[in-house]
Amino acid sequence: MNQMSTARATEKNTQMVGERSTRISARKVNIYYSEKHAIKDLSIEIPDRSVSAFIGPSGCGKSTFLRAINRMNDTIDGCRVDGEVRLDDKNIYDKDVDVVQLRSHVGMVFQKPNPFPKSIFENVAYGPRIHGLAKNKTDLEEMVVASLKKAGLFEEVKDRLNSPGTGLSGGQQQRLCIARAIAVNPEVILMDEPCSALDPIATARIEELIDELRQNYCIIIVTHSMQQAARVSQLTAFFHLGTLVETGDTNTMFTNPQDKRTQDYITGRFG
Amino acid sequence: MIELSAKGSNGLLAKRYASETRFRAYGAIALALTTIFLGFLLYDIISKGWPAFFESHSSIEIKIDPEKVGASDIANSDFAAIIKQSVREQFPDIQSREDKKTLASFISQAAGDDLRNMVLAKPELIGQTVKADLLLSAEADLYYKGLIDTDDKPLLDKFKAKLPVSQSISWRFWTNGDSREPELAGLLGAIKGSLFTVGIAILIGLPLGVFAAIYLEQFARRNRWTDLIEVNINNLAAVPSIIFGLLGLAMFLNFFGLPRSAPVVGGLVLALLVLPTIIIASRAALRAVPPSIKEAALGVGASQQQAVFHHVLPLALPGILTGTILALARAFGETAPLLMIGMVAFIADVPQSPTDAATVLPVQIFLWSDLPELAFKSKTAAAIIILIGILMLANALAIYLRRKFERRW
Numbered sequence: 174m175n176q177m178s179t180a181r182a183t184e185k186n187t188q189m190v191g192e193r194s195t196r197i198s199a200r201k202v203n204i205y206y207s208e209k210h211a212i213k214d215l216s217i218e219i220p221d222r223s224v225s226a227f228i229g230p231s232g233c234g235k236s237t238f239l240r241a242i243n244r245m246n247d248t249i250d251g252c253r254v255d256g257e258v259r260l261d262d263k264n265i266y267d268k269d270v271d272v273v274q275l276r277s278h279v280g281m282v283f284q285k286p287n288p289f290p291k292s293i294f295e296n297v298a299y300g301p302r303i304h305g306l307a308k309n310k311t312d313l314e315e316m317v318v319a320s321l322k323k324a325g326l327f328e329e330v331k332d333r334l335n336s337p338g339t340g341l342s343g344g345q346q347q348r349l350c351i352a353r354a355i356a357v358n359p360e361v362i363l364m365d366e367p368c369s370a371l372d373p374i375a376t377a378r379i380e381e382l383i384d385e386l387r388q389n390y391c392i393i394i395v396t397h398s399m400q401q402a403a404r405v406s407q408l409t410a411f412f413h414l415g416t417l418v419e420t421g422d423t424n425t426m427f428t429n430p431q432d433k434r435t436q437d438y439i440t441g442r443f444g
Numbered sequence: 445m446i447e448l449s450a451k452g453s454n455g456l457l458a459k460r461y462a463s464e465t466r467f468r469a470y471g472a473i474a475l476a477l478t479t480i481f482l483g484f485l486l487y488d489i490i491s492k493g494w495p496a497f498f499e500s501h502s503s504i505e506i507k508i509d510p511e512k513v514g515a516s517d518i519a520n521s522d523f524a525a526i527i528k529q530s531v532r533e534q535f536p537d538i539q540s541r542e543d544k545k546t547l548a549s550f551i552s553q554a555a556g557d558d559l560r561n562m563v564l565a566k567p568e569l570i571g572q573t574v575k576a577d578l579l580l581s582a583e584a585d586l587y588y589k590g591l592i593d594t595d596d597k598p599l600l601d602k603f604k605a606k607l608p609v610s611q612s613i614s615w616r617f618w619t620n621g622d623s624r625e626p627e628l629a630g631l632l633g634a635i636k637g638s639l640f641t642v643g644i645a646i647l648i649g650l651p652l653g654v655f656a657a658i659y660l661e662q663f664a665r666r667n668r669w670t671d672l673i674e675v676n677i678n679n680l681a682a683v684p685s686i687i688f689g690l691l692g693l694a695m696f697l698n699f700f701g702l703p704r705s706a707p708v709v710g711g712l713v714l715a716l717l718v719l720p721t722i723i724i725a726s727r728a729a730l731r732a733v734p735p736s737i738k739e740a741a742l743g744v745g746a747s748q749q750q751a752v753f754h755h756v757l758p759l760a761l762p763g764i765l766t767g768t769i770l771a772l773a774r775a776f777g778e779t780a781p782l783l784m785i786g787m788v789a790f791i792a793d794v795p796q797s798p799t800d801a802a803t804v805l806p807v808q809i810f811l812w813s814d815l816p817e818l819a820f821k822s823k824t825a826a827a828i829i830i831l832i833g834i835l836m837l838a839n840a841l842a843i844y845l846r847r848k849f850e851r852r853w
Contacts, residue, residue, distance in 0.1 A: 243743070245739065273745050276743060283736060287736035287737060287739065289740060289741070300744035300745060353740070354743065357744055
């Protein structure tokens with residue numbers, strides 16, 4: 174039985190590598206918070222149009238690395254990033270890279286739903302507006318509606334686009350945040366434990382949504398739930414103490430991990 | 445069966461309850477004492493200040509004699525003498541020079557001016573007999589209000605028996621500047637001076653303070669310099685206000701040569717004084733905005749400035765406004781630094797611009813409280829009522845603005 178699933182997984186893995194091109198590749202990335210060495214010599218390749226999950230115990234650096242991909246760490250005093258992170262072929266830490274431009278290509282969804290204290294419409298419209306993506310008002314309205322539809326929220330909120338986004342339920346707020354992120358047409362969406370503040374039903378809804386979105390986006394999700402990683406991701410990376418221990422096709426990782434530490438974590442022996 | 449009543453416990457439970465009761469009693473006592481003190485203070489001030497809002501008048505028939513008032517020369521005619529003459533005629537039995545003088549002193553100097561203005565407005569009154577309204581002097585006013593007892597009692601009683609005395613709201617108190625004559629002294633000069641001064645303090649202090657706070661809180665990297673600045677700002681907030689007055693004297697008056705006693709200098713000094721408070725309050729308000737809001741904005745590609753001005757600042761605004769208004773309320777009541785820059789002078793003119801010499805409400809209170817005339821006692825209390833009223837309005841405005849702009853997230 175076990176062998177069978179491994180065999181299937183291997184098969185799927187080879188398919189994957191064949192189908193999908195690499196979107197993000199990190200080479201020898203080191204991240205420091207002042208003196209603390211948070212990420213050590215990390216190298217990883219992340220495929221396009223798929224979901225990659227970062228798992229690992231708390232404080233292992235998975236969120237730190239995630240935030241390095243759209244340079245959100247720039248705002249943290251004393252944080253330094255060495256090495257290169259390539260989005261397609263461009264190193265995002267090059268001098269000529271503009272973070273504002275970068276973040277319009279690499280969107281982010283946060284752990285706690287954080288809609289702006291404005292209307293639902295304004296929440297989604299904010300990104301296109303500051304980037305000047307809409308030519309006129311109708312254009313903007315279409316973009317907002319399209320984003321809300323993609324985030325699977327439109328049907329629930331279509332009658333109250335002008336009511337505050339903070340009045341929605343937790344799961345709806347998180348989908349609103351996803352709509353806000355995709356409204357600026359990013360290629361990559363980073364999700365930092367997007368379901369940790371949600372109940373199981375809202376979580377299931379978001380997971381479904383992630384699965385749909387993977388058709389068009391490169392999605393990276395940090396999660397504490399191994400079940401979630403197994404459910405939604407195609408590639409899984411296991412982090413431990415600032416190092417990337419193991420990375421591979423999700424099924425392989427969960428059934429036949431190569432590293433002892435991965436195995437211990439997955440089977441619940443620590444973490 | 446389990447014993448759940450107090451009997452079941454050892455003595456400890458009773459002790460705990462006793463301690464709690466004691467603590468509540470202390471709280472109630474403290475509250476009661478504060479209420480009593482405050483009530484006494486307000487009662488004392490209001491009861492003393494209330495009469496100052498009214499003035500005493502008398503009216504008398506006066507013939508505007510064309511011989512004494514030339515139609516072409518109304519402005520220079522001696523109306524005070526005409527009034528004096530008419531009043532004396534009413535009391536033919538008063539013969540002694542001393543008494544005549546005292547009788548004349550019951551009428552305020554302003555009565556002559558009032559009559560002149562009346563005739564100036566209507567020159568056809570010359571030659572007619574008019575009913576003139578006489579403002580009474582402070583002594584007579586206080587006596588008729590029942591506030592003092594005086595040696596002139598018999599004369600005052602006689603005066604009242606012959607000429608009706610009435611009381612009305614004293615508009616002069618609101619429209620005049622300071623004066624040596626208590627019945628003429630008003631607060632308009634001090635109120636305008638205060639408005640000019642605090643207005644300039646707002647114009648300079650608010651933008652400087654808020655932008656400094658935004659920069660320090662949202663843009664500046666934490667390093668030795670910003671730490672140093674932060675320590676200094678916190679220290680400045682605790683510097684006694686008179687030091688700021690000295691600074692203003694040395695810098696604005698002596699070095700830059702700005703005019704003495706002018707609200708523009710007072711405003712500059714008060715701006716320096718409230719700057720640390722505004723910065724600290726604004727930083728606290730900015731810090732209270734959840735960082736997730738800023739991250740969300742940065743995450744969709746807003747620049748640092750857009751994130752701050754579109755999202756963080758609007759959310760921090762109620763806090764910033766509250767802190768600022770409270771700081772300005774403090775500035776409004778500030779006296780010491782303004783003494784240092786010469787806003788303590790006797791200034792009778794109502795200031796027309798921030799560069800005119802002026803004084804401010806709290807300094808006016810200080811000046812009046814120092815004067816020997818009894819009438820200024822109630823003027824002082826009345827000025828305190830107005831100052832407290834304005835401060836209460838400022839606080840009410842702060843609460844209103846906070847409620848209005850407050851948004852939940």
